[in-house]
Amino acid sequence: MSSIAGMSPKAAREMIRNNNWVKPTSGVSHGFIQANLAVLPKDLAFEFLLFCQRNPKPCPIIDVTEPGSGIPALAAAHADLRTDIPKYRVYRNGELVEETTDVTGLWDDSMVGFLIGCSFTFEEGLLKNGIPIRHIEENCNVPMYTTNIQCIKAGRFEGPMVVSMRPMPKKDVVRAVQVTSRFPSVHGAPVHIGDPASIGIKDINNPDFGDRVSIKDGEVPVFWACGVTPQAVAMHVKPELMITHAPGHMFITDLPNEQFAVL
Amino acid sequence: MSSIAGMSPKAAREMIRNNNWVKPTSGVSHGFIQANLAVLPKDLAFEFLLFCQRNPKPCPIIDVTEPGSGIPALAAAHADLRTDIPKYRVYRNGELVEETTDVTGLWDDSMVGFLIGCSFTFEEGLLKNGIPIRHIEENCNVPMYTTNIQCIKAGRFEGPMVVSMRPMPKKDVVRAVQVTSRFPSVHGAPVHIGDPASIGIKDINNPDFGDRVSIKDGEVPVFWACGVTPQAVAMHVKPELMITHAPGHMFITDLPNEQFAVL
Structure with a gap:
């Protein structure tokens, strides 16, 4: 360390x-x-x-x-x-x-x-469980996307949820859900697993914030609610x-x- | 039903x-x-x-x-x-x-x-796990006590935490912690297990709110944060x-x- x-x-x-x-x-x-x-x-x-x-x-x-x-x-x-x-x-x-x-x-x-x-908190949990974090491996910022998931309005505050994405091998997805579910105070479990289009993301290689990361063959994109929201x-x-x-x-x-x- | x-x-x-x-x-x-x-x-x-x-x-x-x-x-x-x-x-x-x-x-x-x-929500979870709920068995209100645990102040709001108490056999305590931990939105895990005096409760048989319930030999009083607070x-x-x-x-x-x- x-x-x-x-x-x-x-x-x-x-x-x-x-x-x-x-x-x-x-x-x-x-x-x-x-x-x-x-x-x-x-x-x-x-x-x-x-x-x-x-x-x-x-x-x-x-x-x-x-x-x-x-x-x-x-x-x-x-x-x-x-x-x-x-x-x-x-x-x-x-x-x-x-x-x-x-x-x-x-x-x-x-x-x-x-x-x-x-999300730094749950990323530490993922790493400890041997789940790779691509944007750390590629030394760049996590890719973030504006979705078609609407937040619940409160007074003047309203708008779509922004999510961050971490690609991982299929075998790691269940464990990633378990590990991050333990931490509801730092975004908690994923909001979506897989198909980007179904939450309104048009091009996974073109994030709205942060950097593009590689998604390898057989990997699944996993999406978490993001503090940019x-x-x-x-x-x-x-x-x-x-x-x-x-x-x-x-x-x-x-x-x-x-x-x-x-x- | x-x-x-x-x-x-x-x-x-x-x-x-x-x-x-x-x-x-x-x-x-x-x-x-x-x-x-x-x-x-x-x-x-x-x-x-x-x-x-x-x-x-x-x-x-x-x-x-x-x-x-x-x-x-x-x-x-x-x-x-x-x-x-x-x-x-x-x-x-x-x-x-x-x-x-x-x-x-x-x-x-x-x-x-x-x-x-x-707490009605987590009581359902306890019952489903075979953990008895004394105030339901005795058809009265749950006993509640003012403790010496201070809430965290916010502006004009401050004061001690009120807790509810459910006595149970020693063997059920761990499961009761697990079951109620699943529900942080309805008070979650207990705040205290055992000795009432250590959270400022002078007489377990004389609750500040609700009713007295019997505590049987070998049973442990388990305390949850209470919505009366x-x-x-x-x-x-x-x-x-x-x-x-x-x-x-x-x-x-x-x-x-x-x-x-x-x-």
């Missing part, structure tokens, strides 16, 4: 806060939950939380800050969401206006931070101000992955 | 709406999720939803209405929470002021209805208006129990 993988979440966040790690967090602090960030003004917070509650597969909530606070008390009581992510994206009225490493100046009394589970849905509402992590640049929590297994 | 147990949720709700069933719903529409009700003004809704999200064992959310609507779109799209519960309790500033069978007149544009999972916690906030179901008089959803099993 590299020193980065073995680094404590606290040490990793300090490195990040001091801008000594301004890059994706894949492989940092092995065994701890990493999370997507979405920060919204308080007047949208109830509807967004309700949207996440109604759509737990794409939007599994890990923690929510008190309005105005940057401290994720349950996920990492001594961290600060305004500084401890390697790179942020700032959106105004749905348009990306800035990438930055510190959003302290933007986080006024009305802002509420949402941490949403990320809530950001995509929030973007459509065009909030005056919205802050997210930059893709791949996640928040590292103090929560061990295994603590989130239901069995 | 009695005709009441085999009745569809739709037919049961119609019977209830017409005031032809003004009594507890235990045993009605076997196999479908029944839910606790808490109705709060919109200005408390975000904090209460956040409290539930932070305390999923005592407060597993099944559905939340849009503000002002009495329709639980996900739990029973053609039902109405203002009429379809056999008996309601109305609280003003934390004081019980009325029991009634219809709250249509009280449900203004600001009210938000929360349906919270109930969110009501007790909300009461402390003394909302101007709060509506709940009367104890045991639950809302019957269209959702099959098995749909809520994670595995």
Whole structure:
């Protein structure tokens, strides 16, 4: 295990806060939950939380800050969401206006931070079970697709589910369902196995987000609900101000992955 | 199976709406999720939803209405929470002021209805596994106790967890953990097994809510988080208006129990 993988979440966040790690967090602090960030003004917070509650597969909530606070008390009581992510994206009225490493100046009394589970957790479970993860093997981002599966609406928040795809040998599919079912807080079981067209994916080799990966002869594409969904849905509402992590640049929590297994 | 147990949720709700069933719903529409009700003004809704999200064992959310609507779109799209519960309790500033069978007149544009999972679902799972349920055998209410386990605070909502207790032979305890772990949406696995004192229960024969049940020689008391918790916690906030179901008089959803099993 590299020193980065073995680094404590606290040490990793300090490195990040001091801008000594301004890059994706894949492989940092092995065994701890990493999370997507979405920060919204308080007047949208109830509807967004309700949207996440109604759509737990794409939007599994890990923690929510008190309005105005940057401290994720349950996920990492001594961290600060305004500084401890390697790179942020700032959106105004749905348009990306800035990438930055510190959003302290933007986080006024009305802002509420949402941490949403990320697939890194269940990927660790798959790897431990000898199930290959193609985008890790090919050293690229996971391929993601917009589907024809509609999320359940909540107030102003609505839109299609985005899924991530991992191809695997047929023999591994049942085990992959079992392993990921243990972790409903980080997307849980797949939403679809096999035929991409039946969930509205036209070209499996042309993902809407992330990178194309090879699918070998005899392999089955397996699809999981993806944490890009809530950001995509929030973007459509065009909030005056919205802050997210930059893709791949996640928040590292103090929560061990295994603590989130239901069995 | 009695005709009441085999009745569809739709037919049961119609019977209830017409005031032809003004009594507890235990045993009605076997196999479908029944839910606790808490109705709060919109200005408390975000904090209460956040409290539930932070305390999923005592407060597993099944559905939340849009503000002002009495329709639980996900739990029973053609039902109405203002009429379809056999008996309601109305609280003003934390004081019980009325029991009634219809709250249509009280449900203004600001009210938000929360349906919270109930232990009836996992009790069915226990019975199917041959695990006896004493309060059913003794035809009384489940014993419930206020513990020294503090819920995680959210805004104005805070307080101790209330638990329900079911005594069982030692040999059944492991299976009871397995069976109820499958259902995190209806309180899930026990929060404690054995010694009542270690979770702050002084006298197991003197429950804070519900009825005393016998504990036979060699039996172990097993404790689950209880849906009374969110009501007790909300009461402390003394909302101007709060509506709940009367104890045991639950809302019957269209959702099959098995749909809520994670595995």
